[in-house]
Amino acid sequence: MTAKLREWLRRYLPAEVLSVVATLVGAGLAWRLAPGQEWWAALAATWAGNVAYFGWLLGQDMRLARRQLQARGRGYTLRSFGRNVRALVVEFGLAELLDSLLIRPALMVWLPRWLGHRAGGILLAKFLADVTFYLPAIISYELSKKRLRRFDDE
Template identity: 40%
Template structure:
């Protein structure tokens, strides 16, 4: 990709992912802290937080993409679901089953504040997730 084309890409990525990330962060914090409070298990809290983030994040992406494709119809549902699988599938599997829970659990153990550990763990896992996701997104858009 030419340098001139790359300069606007971060703005595109922010527009696409930032609203979903805001909901994902809120879901992560709520899920992690509630699971930690109820179970006392860092591992369970990390799993719940990671999966809560996925639910919040993908809900926003799904509804925005579905609206962009014309709303609720079988064709737009199928197209939205397929595009999301291509864009997020590999990164999400890796993130939700391995990286997200591991990094979040580690941050919960390292940092004395569960809230701070949750936020740092989520952001660290997101860095790995976005390396894969943005690559998929750009490849999908070139297609």
């Protein structure tokens, strides 16, 4: 189990760090540009975090696929990119829909209000939403590894 935990931390932790920074920046910019519009701030925080998170993961997956293909004397193609994107959709699809459209924005609106602290509420909302996000994501990742993340048959 510790090997799995290390694998998951290597995969998700750098993306999470980037996502936390982007989430706070997105919320801060939205609060400045649209004061009093908490839903805009919640959506900006959610989507800024998502772009950073999934951008990092897609970049890492592309790098690994490129290495696998180069080891076989092949190049990274548009088809390879499509497989990388499809693997991310399988890994995160359902978890991301619930997370980005319902759970995370709602928490990011209400927790800052309840706590009386914007940045603290956004951070707490992010971490609470991550709990509901990672369980299905990790299960999907493990199920997709053998089929969608191997590029030796391309």
